[in-house]
Amino acid sequence: MGFRFAALSTTAPASVMPANSTETVVFALPQMVPPTDSAIVALMWNVGMTPGTGCTSFRFNLRRGFTVSDPLVNATPWIATVAVGSAIQINGFYFDVMFGQFWPYCLTIQQITATVASTLFASAMHSFIL
Amino acid sequence: MGFRAASSYTNTPLNALTGGVTETVLFTTGVLESPFDNGLVILCWSLILTAGAATTFIGVLLRRGVDATGVQVSGALYKQFVAAAGQYIISATDTDSPGVAACPYTLTVQQNTGSSASTYVDGCLLAFVL
Numbered sequence: 001m002g003f004r005f006a007a008l009s010t011t012a013p014a015s016v017m018p019a020n021s022t023e024t025v026v027f028a029l030p031q032m033v034p035p036t037d038s039a040i041v042a043l044m045w046n047v048g049m050t051p052g053t054g055c056t057s058f059r060f061n062l063r064r065g066f067t068v069s070d071p072l073v074n075a076t077p078w079i080a081t082v083a084v085g086s087a088i089q090i091n092g093f094y095f096d097v098m099f100g101q102f103w104p105y106c107l108t109i110q111q112i113t114a115t116v117a118s119t120l121f122a123s124a125m126h127s128f129i130l
Numbered sequence: 131m132g133f134r135a136a137s138s139y140t141n142t143p144l145n146a147l148t149g150g151v152t153e154t155v156l157f158t159t160g161v162l163e164s165p166f167d168n169g170l171v172i173l174c175w176s177l178i179l180t181a182g183a184a185t186t187f188i189g190v191l192l193r194r195g196v197d198a199t200g201v202q203v204s205g206a207l208y209k210q211f212v213a214a215a216g217q218y219i220i221s222a223t224d225t226d227s228p229g230v231a232a233c234p235y236t237l238t239v240q241q242n243t244g245s246s247a248s249t250y251v252d253g254c255l256l257a258f259v260l
Contacts, residue, residue, distance in 0.1 A: 039137075040137060040139055040256075042137075042174070042256055042258070044174070057217060060219065074252055075141065075252045076178075076251055076252050078176075078178045078219050078251070078252060079178070079217040079219075079251070080217060080218060080219045081213070081216040081217050081218065090219050091219075091221045092176045092219055092221045093174040093175065093176045093221055093223075093254060093256060094141070094176065094254050095139050095141070095254060095256055130135075130137035130256075130258050
């Protein structure tokens, strides 16, 4: 008998971007079924975004949990320089080792320093155990 | 009886980025256990950096092995055009079919002539067998 490792994905944004620089949960994945050992979780995300007025960069974070106060998975925030009004596709990969615990994951974005909300399109987040 | 396919990963930069065209090893995975057939190896990487003075592009290569002389996996140099002092998230995927030979994988970075070293922020290299 074979088996399949857990995988989760979403293309449904959890929130729309605000018209300010508040860190916002864009994608949230539910708890992943724990592996039986310290197998890694591969995390993949892709974001299509049209930066709103005043937005010169985006700050991305992957977090264990559902909220912007949960622990970071990436070592430091990931910042991408952008131009207002110019749609851009940004994607990233990372991994986590969760040692048999249940963890949800979320992707957050902070607009630096938007006064008009940026627009999200054609985006997704995936996680799966290797 | 099930099985787990091999995977290897790192987010530990081995060297500081250097300016100019010198190819610098940034990440090297552990040896990926041999697939028992010609299984495809998927390579995923992300690189987050702040472009150094006079930097106009960041070039990335994937190689088999642990140094800048290993067999090139990438079909050509991944070239991301950047502006000095800008912050960038650069990510990509590639595939390799090493046959049954176990090998580590290395990601190297190079820049344009006359550029100053960019500053590494975060990143990772994942390799896993399908």
